[in-house]
Amino acid sequence: MRALEWIGVGLSVWMLAAPAFAQSVSETEAARLLQSPKPEEVQQGIEAMGLSGSKKAVELLSDRIRQGLPAALLKEAVNTLGVLGEARAGDLLTELLRHRRAEIRVAAIEAMVSCKPPKADRAVAERLSDLDPRVRAAAAAALGDLGVRSHVELLFRALDRGILEAAGAIGQLGSRTDVEKLVGYLQRLPFGALMPGIREVLVRDDLPADFKVLLVQRLGELGSAEVARFLNDEVLPALPDDAAHGQVRWTIENVTARIGQ
């Protein structure tokens, strides 16, 4: 979810900030700008492509990326592919997952989540073995967002190797058994590292409420102010507003009150 949220926020901010002319240039003009020798014009071309919604935007951007761009413009172009969110960008994004610059690999992972091309999960999962920690973290988070449950075992391996972002993804994807296994990590990892995963578990609507109640009670046994703050500030506002989660809500209130005493 986070990658999509970020792209959404990014797009909103970008649309507000983008020069007015970028929203009005024609596809032909945008294509010309992409080929400009001036970096600022290439930037405008990329922005215009993102806003145009043109069917050719993905192809034009992909071609321009393959022709070679300075790193900053390349990142911008990859982000734009993510904004366009078309699966057709998958081949290029898969190639860029192996770009020599880590920040481009991270951008390509995030764009993959948005574009969801076929086999995106497999390509992203490979990046859990990347030598750059930023890429590994992005890949772990992206696997949660891509929603392919078959990668949970791999995510546990990642968590074992210290990729803490895997906890969030496990929380998003894991079965009840996986979640119990994740909670077992409380014995060896700080609560803060597992918080994103546990939050995901508690706000999911595909896990039974009684299981969540037991989980909250177990967290309550930790008795720390950090747990109380987490349940109050992070979980309660995000809980589904339905009857099934009433019991979860009530348990959280009880647990936090007890910790407060």
Added chain:
Amino acid sequence: MRLSIECRRAFLSLLVFGVVAIVGCGGVSNRAFSPTYPDNQSAALALVLDRLKAQPPSEGGSVVVGLDVDGQLFAADPAAATIRWKVPVGEASAAPQIAGDQVVFSEGGEVVIRSLKDGSERLRRRLGEMDWIGAGGQGELVAWVARRGDRLEARSRLVVARGDSIELDMQVDRPLGIPTVAGGMVIVPWSGQNISVIDIEKGDEIARLRAIDGMIDRAQILGADVYVGQRGLYRLSASMLAGRKAEAEYFEHRRKGLPGNASLGPDAYRRPPPAAAATHRIRASWRPMVQDGAVQPADETVYLTFYRLVFGLPTEGEGVRWAYVHGRDIVGSAVVAGGMWAIDQEGTLLFFTPDGQVRTVGSLGTRVRVAALRASEAPAEEADPSDGGETATPRAKRGRANEERDGELALAKALKAVVALPDARLVAGRVFAAQLLAGLEVEEATVALLEICGAKRMPPDVRRATCDVLSTRTNGVEHLRKALGNHASFLDEVGVPPVGALAAAVAQQRDKKSLPALLEHLDDPATPVTDLQELGRAIASIGGTKAYEPLMSFLRLYHADGDDPAMTAALVTFGELVIALKEKDGRKALSELVADAHTSAALREKLSKVLAASSEAAGSAK
């Protein structure tokens, strides 16, 4: 100004004395070490050789002298492994030396001569501001040199003692090397190329030799001959008259790149290394033997000791006969016909045969810091096989294929064990072993090099040396290809493989099946940027025109990426390769990149040069 009668008389007397001195000496001063003394005179040398013939040099009996870790000087009988005597001594400034029937040692600013027989002190002299350089001798006679400074600024003192009396004591403004005594003469190397032979009784120089193309810093008696030299040894004989190595009875182990620049001993024209210096544990030793009028190492073997590593090397070429890892450092050694005596830090006496057998002769039961050994023959056969070493691998004799292969296999295993030793002091020895491994023909050597090249925990120097020689292999390509299939993985805890070295190795063997694996590495961000050039060359070499597109795509994708020098270097190489693969297409594509305003400045400049060079080459071809 008028001179007084007394002054005139004095001046006249000096003039007459000078004329008489010149005429009386036939124009030559008889003063030792005079710069005008004639060298390489056959009559003078014949006189010296006659005296040596009449009183043949004698090396003396087998003995080991050393300094133990408690600061005691000792002498021991190596064959019986028994200590003769042990005495506490002052602070050592250098390692002890054996000279005839004495041991000469520098302690507390004095030179002290003791009897090898019982340790009794014969003579003690203060060194003043000088350093003790070295000693040699025969029987009761000992010659030693002390020196202040080296080369041009040196001042030296030469002393010859017999028992407790001084026979000769002179100071000269020359850098003297290590002398020896034979036939009532002291033979003294000096100023790098000269040898003065001085009659001990008269104190006169009676002959001088000069080596025109070699360095001489020591004289020593070995067997029944006197040898002089530094990196190589000349037998003192009429063959030295020409002053050239080629005409002399001379041998020099010319092999380069030995670990620690191992040689016969430290340069005697420099300050002597302290007793505890590591240099005493590094030697390339051999015993000169005269065969058919030529000096050759006994058993055609040079013994290289490097801390606890021992290698048996051939006298010529770059090979190795055997390698041995001892449990402790070798602190002293002496080569004889039939092998090498050695003593380790724990006082264990060992004997290495030319074919790599190692025997423990016995233990002195004392921990030794540094030792000097003198021996003239191999120990009796009943000595035990060594129990202190890790590997000993005789290489089979040539002529029997199976035996030779078995020998090479064992040698590959032993050398690999040397390279893998977890001892940081041994890095240079481990690098040397890796280079020796590359010289073996068996496929197992390729596999061993491959493992070492890919081992992340190896010291960088060892790994680099091993990876460098990997590309010289001509077999084991399946293993190389398999290794190329590995990629760095954080989850699997696999490090970055040595892509550049592997690429060069498969390219050397023209293995077309490796192309897909090479392209995978081109596409892998974990491939170190420093390996890209080698990788690109291998892809071009193996893939031919098929390599054009992947190399050009890479070049395009990264041509505007920045000015990282390593990346720029790789891209320039790729530029050269694409032109070499498809000249017309390559030139066109490169011209576009040069014209692209986004191309990084450094790359544009270098690609322009590539294009210009290509145009020039095309022009000359026409």
